[in-house]
Every structure is written in C-alpha cells, then in structure tokens.
Amino acid sequence: MSSYHRKIPLKEDCPMEVTLNVLSGKWKPAIISSLFRGTKRPRDFSVELPEATRRVLSQQLRELEEDGIIAKKVFEVVPPKVEYFLTDLGRTLAPVISALSSWGEAYDKSRQAS
C-alpha cells in the first residue's frame, strides 16, 4: 500500500505542506533514513531497495538534492564513483523523522489491539 500525496500549489503558505512535499516520494523516506546511517553510493541504494528502479532512485535523489536535503560528491574516476550524503539542512530533519516514526509505531500497536 502506498499513499499519494499530491503536491499542492501552496498558495497559502502552509509549513506542514512544505515538509510533506519534501518527504513525498515513494523512496525518499527510505533514502533519507539510510543516509542518516552513513554515506551511500547509488549502488548501495539499489541493493538496500531492490524493488526501486535506478531511474526512480536517480530521480528522487536529484529532487532531494534540489531541495537541499542531500548532496553528492563526484569522483572523477573510471568507472564513475558518486557518494551521497545528508546536508546540514537534511540533518535537521531528524526530529521530523523521529516524530513520524514514533507515531507510526504507536499507530500500528493501536490497530493491532482493535
């Protein structure tokens, strides 16, 4: 199951929407969580998330980069080598991720109970 989160025009500047838009992407939460555990190369994501295609991973990595959440270091070698890592701004997402995870856990338990 998955959720669609349609990015809305943000006419009325809703801070909550801003954050959700940054996090909204099928693999973005997984990417961010992974980077909190250390620097990763594109190949590492493919291994960690075997169901994600390279195309979508590249796309979401680029979007996160455009949003200033992550950055990459490109090594000018052959074959190519690239490393992705969280920016300072990206690391400020820690409490957000914590809140989302905590609530999700509690929600799962409350659903089991009922």
Next chain:
Amino acid sequence: MSSYHRKIPLKEDCPMEVTLNVLSGKWKPAIISSLFRGTKRPRDFSVELPEATRRVLSQQLRELEEDGIIAKKVFEVVPPKVEYFLTDLGRTLAPVISALSSWGEAYDKSRQAS
C-alpha cells in the same frame, strides 16, 4: 504544484511510511489542522477550502475516518447535519503536526536566505 505520494506496500513495516500514508492526501493535512481548531461540518470545509471539490473532501474525510483519525456525528434531521471531529487517536497526531510545521517554517526561511 503538488506532490504525489504513492502509497507503498509497506512490506517491511516502516513506521515512518505508516504515518505518511495516513497524512497523504491533498487536503488531509488541512482537514486535520482545521479539526484541531474545533468540530466542523462538511460545509465548513468547503468554505475553508474553496478549491477542494465536495467529492474529494468526502473521500478524504472517509479515509481519515477509516484510519481512525476522525469520526463523525450524524444528526437525524432534515436537512441532514453532520459534524466531524478528531478521535483520541487523531489528537495524538499533535506532535507530528508540530514537527512538520516547525521544520517547514525553518525550511522556508533557509530558502529565502539563499
């Protein structure tokens, strides 16, 4: 602009995804925020969110209801009267919304600076 957040299978139980899936819907954040400010009738949402169609509002209200976040009280009168409100579970979203909002505000400022 808006973002799609495709609801994913959640094979590996990722609590973060659980929460995002509950919040993912074009008008769900607005609906929840609104209900934190008090009980609302369907008509109120249409006034507060003039861009949202009744069809989508009804649908998202129903989904939030199915997820246990909100509930409604139906008055058996003519014309019909319905009131939506947050459940106890729904109110536990407060810290999540707070985290999302706070980060969004800080993000906006950091983007203005650059």
Next chain:
DNA sequence: CGGAATCCTACCTGATACTG
C-alpha cells in the same frame, strides 16, 4: 557504474450530475 531519454501504466484528483 551512474545517469538520462523514451514509452507506458496506475491511480489520485477534478468536473459534473444525481440521490436521500
């Protein structure tokens, strides 16, 4: 190995009209 271009599918959302 990393990334981009192309084509395609799935599904969320919008518009409209109708029922109780």
Next chain:
DNA sequence: CAGTATCAGGTAGGATTCCG
C-alpha cells in the same frame, strides 16, 4: 445539506535502452 456515481485528466512511478 451530505454523499455518491461516472467520466476525464494529470502525474508519480516502472520497464527498457543507450550514453559517458
């Protein structure tokens, strides 16, 4: 007033292929 049914459109994500 509240909710649903039907049809149509837009966009995120998937599959494949090619280039540096």
